[in-house]
Amino acid sequence: MSILLTENTKAIIQGITGKVGSAQAKWMLEYGTKLVAGVTPGRKGQNVYGLPVYDDVLETVEKHGANATVIFAPAAYTKSAVFEALEAGIKLVIVVPEHVPVADAIEMREAAKAKGAYLLGPTTPGVISPGIGKLGIMPGNMFKQGRIGVISRSGTLSYEAAGYLNDAGMGESTVVGIGADPVIGMDLPDLLQLFDEDEGTDAVVIVGEIGGTAEEEAAPFIQKMKKPVVAYIAGRMSPPGKRMGHAGAIIQGGAGTAESKNEALTKVGAAVAFNLLDVPVLLKKAL
């Protein structure tokens, strides 16, 4: 079992005829992901690694029952691609592009919530449910099927976290890249709840980073969860006022420090790891 990306997911790729879109389509297919079609307006009738290409998303829903999409579009066209997917009834939208204007992210987030859809990103590596498939750009061979749910703001750190879990013989049910932008589509509690209800998940790992208050605000929800939560916050040695790569990874006016996050999480019973190396150790203790 898994969350978001399950046995029932039938995904499409928006921007499939582009360089990145087609390369990633190939990798997703090779990993065994159930992709049903691709969309690039103006390219209907083409074929990318066996996937039929359409002019619009709605036709992939009508003809193939598509219910998930991975978006590879230039930042300027990302909002429109997301709205097209949402209005076509797609319920899982993976927004890979970086540098999407925050105003667009605000609109996308609001629209997804209004439609009851799940939206990951912008600036997400996507989601992988090892053994089932992957939607996005995560390298499949970094992950192993198992029973730990992982939520990460950063792509690279989710690979690294999975590495330690695999080393410890644990594996992942689903690894979710929530997005590294200031405004993103889903809140931690939304995902924590999905994992808490998922029969294939025994515990959840949160891989966070400095900046924002997502972890602090998720604390009350963590307290109510049935399953244990282990958290690691990257950037505890980063100086305040400096944007560490991600637009959201910045300590501003004293808010968003690793300390405040760790404190809030510890208070509600989450185990806080000092290093990723400690994550499996804490998980074993908690399970």
Add this chain to the structure above:
Amino acid sequence: MSILLTENTKAIIQGITGKVGSAQAKWMLEYGTKLVAGVTPGRKGQNVYGLPVYDDVLETVEKHGANATVIFAPAAYTKSAVFEALEAGIKLVIVVPEHVPVADAIEMREAAKAKGAYLLGPTTPGVISPGIGKLGIMPGNMFKQGRIGVISRSGTLSYEAAGYLNDAGMGESTVVGIGADPVIGMDLPDLLQLFDEDEGTDAVVIVGEIGGTAEEEAAPFIQKMKKPVVAYIAGRMSPPGKRMGHAGAIIQGGAGTAESKNEALTKVGAAVAFNLLDVPVLLKKAL
């Protein structure tokens, strides 16, 4: 009894410190209308014919229980005045100004419907319930208390129609100026229903004019009404393609002729008057 403007109406005037606003306030008060306050942003603390002036509409609702407004604002500011009233909870909005952009009228209409408010105009002379009060610019002495409801697109013709009713000893329960613009706040059926349910009204007179399809589209509703309807359509001798003063009064592409309106109305059992002079005759027959 009456519709829209009743014993429970507590009205304000938006734009009360302007030349037209203050003059009309005086006339409404002289007619006995229950006005409770006025609004002109920046003029709080002033006093117009005994009415306190406020900076915002919400304060008149909080302090005086205002539930109706007459708007005298330049066309460019009318939309904002209407939205202020609607958001403050005002349920009857009289939009007197002419030359309001159609785009603004579309927004006003949609907002009023969403709030369940009644909106007359733009370009309405307002509403008068003889014996109770008047909201707008209708001359009070043209009307007489009685049991005939009148709905008119034109101001002057509503006065003229009332003259004939008064001559015939009938009088009016309420006379409603629905507005002469292409896009207006209320539809004929909305008002017909109010009159049909009003205990103080025995029959309804529709004073229409050429242009648009309001009368044609109201026909199915008229068929369902308990009370008799008499209609008069001005402009039967006006040539097509010429805009007769009102932005909406134009026969275009064969639509909006007096014939098509009269035919649609006759078909559903409304008595159609050739002249206003005939209106009381037809009313007496129908009652």
Add this chain to the structure above:
Amino acid sequence: MRLLEYQGKEVLKSLGIVVPDSRVANTPEEAYEAAQELGGKVMIKVQIPTGGRGKAGGVKAAATPEEAREFAAKLLGAVIKGYQVKQVLVEKQIKVQKELYMGITIDNRHGKRVFMFCEAGGMDIEQVVSKSPERLLKVERGAKENLPEYQIRSILRQRGFSNKTLVGLSKIASALFEAFLKYDLSTCEINPLCILEDGSLVAADAKVEIDDSALYRQKQFQNKGMDTPDELELRAKEIGVTYVKLDGEIGILASGAGLGMCCIDLLADEGLKPANFLETGGGITRELMADAIELVVSNKKVKAILISLYGGVNSLLEAAIGIKNAKESMEKQIPIVVKAIGNQDVEAWEILREAGIDIVETFHTERAVQLLKEKVS
């Protein structure tokens, strides 16, 4: 206000919509030069703010620059559909594979904007639509709602379009709808919207109308379009009244549009023909009234005047003084009958009576009409 075709096409161009290459010509010589620049084969199209130019002979196909000059010479200065032609558009001919129709308008009754599309465009669109209404696609949008490309892409895909043409149509539709909102348009039509042999789309005509009430915030369109060709209507604008010229002999002045139309109906019932419709609105001053009467009688066919007024904000006294002054300065005296009811009517009647003007002291416009009939027969 309706833009001239070439002005409408400038709007389309600014939206990224392709239009045929063209030049505006004010003289036959300019048309000749334009045709040369454009490769010889051109269309010559009169620039007047109304439809049906083609059927009225205002659009000609020229095979050579010489022919272009010849057609321009015939059309420039001619009167077509009531307008004197001042400019022609010299436009490169295009090889059309298929003509479509695309337009946006406002559904007044429901307060919605409506996007329209039909596979059969061209001059006979109205016939096609009235015969087979189902061929006209209609997409309704409420206040502030847009028509994003992806929405129209799905809709037109279901009507059989695909690939380049589908994307092109969707882009045009979405841009047009955005402009409709942004520029306060009341109508916007591309008919025909042409598919060329290479599948690309070209707007061969443009009907763009701006909401007059919104011109104050759409300054870029001021001084566009073309004034009404009627001098009296122009003069009425200056005075601040609404005037529509009609065919008969009885001048009409009314203080409201409904009342004005009613006057026309009543006169017709008595066998009298109105010479005009004139609405003053509520803000009557003595000057406005005198100017309006002068305007009405400047139509030499007018042999009597019917005035029907309600006094509101402005008192009828002002109106009466204006009528008296106008009568005094008339070259030729003609009958005037006035109905005036409302604010200070008794005082107004006094003045009118003293000036020898016939009055009706009740609200009954039809009595004024009867009195007028007596006077002219």
Add this chain to the structure above:
Amino acid sequence: MRLLEYQGKEVLKSLGIVVPDSRVANTPEEAYEAAQELGGKVMIKVQIPTGGRGKAGGVKAAATPEEAREFAAKLLGAVIKGYQVKQVLVEKQIKVQKELYMGITIDNRHGKRVFMFCEAGGMDIEQVVSKSPERLLKVERGAKENLPEYQIRSILRQRGFSNKTLVGLSKIASALFEAFLKYDLSTCEINPLCILEDGSLVAADAKVEIDDSALYRQKQFQNKGMDTPDELELRAKEIGVTYVKLDGEIGILASGAGLGMCCIDLLADEGLKPANFLETGGGITRELMADAIELVVSNKKVKAILISLYGGVNSLLEAAIGIKNAKESMEKQIPIVVKAIGNQDVEAWEILREAGIDIVETFHTERAVQLLKEKVS
């Protein structure tokens, strides 16, 4: 990107918001002339894209043009908060009766825009708000929602404002909010927003920040603001990587931001101090890698380099060649430890090994850190 104060004030002016009369001066002489034109009593304010200028000595009150020249001479060229001062704003002094705070920002967590207002503005706003949070009015708005004048009028009326001041504040608030949406702002603050003795409102400062990701559609702001004063950060922008200078001796290169922060944490745990944060992103080429390493070692304090990479779309082969090339062209050889996992990692290790570079053949960044520690100790 943060606009300089005078650029921010130009935005405010375009919205109809009053700002003090001012001139930008590039030299002490220009400051003298500006002060003369402005009536003598002026403020001299350094134009750098950061807050806290006043507390850092970057704002001075001059009583005469001579004093203005003197202050400008001191400030121009000085380094304040890390920025070299190139321009000062010479601004007419105003007589302030009360200082207010008004601002708009984005609540990232909830994806909302937040309008903020406080009766106590000025330099100590943060203290006031942290002591008495209830004094800060907050009004939240969702996507595309505006803040019409009438809404803010009712809200501020409830806080005791009325008449001219209320209308003025509402106009400013509404205009600011509209600009916030229209210009893709991420922050917009007027602090202080001054009430003068005559009740009128003047914006005495302006903090305007534009969303960097939206600059492509906000071309009017391109070339505004001020470049980072750090030459290495500037060079990183050219290369296409993110570089943040830190205080230590170990250079860091990571293929992701999270991984980069993690490297800093791991080094610190081993008592090593990072010299920088550098994130390459996913699109690594050999040139980008070589340039990035050259950038890192151009900081002369760097005595070893930690590289932690995941290979995705671009193969690690490219990265390995880039690292090898960079090492070969280094003036002074320093230890490099590489962890590289993913697409073509085995081939990459081969190249690195041959080039004599230390590698860790697993995903364990902490092992790379340990290896590095051995090398430098």
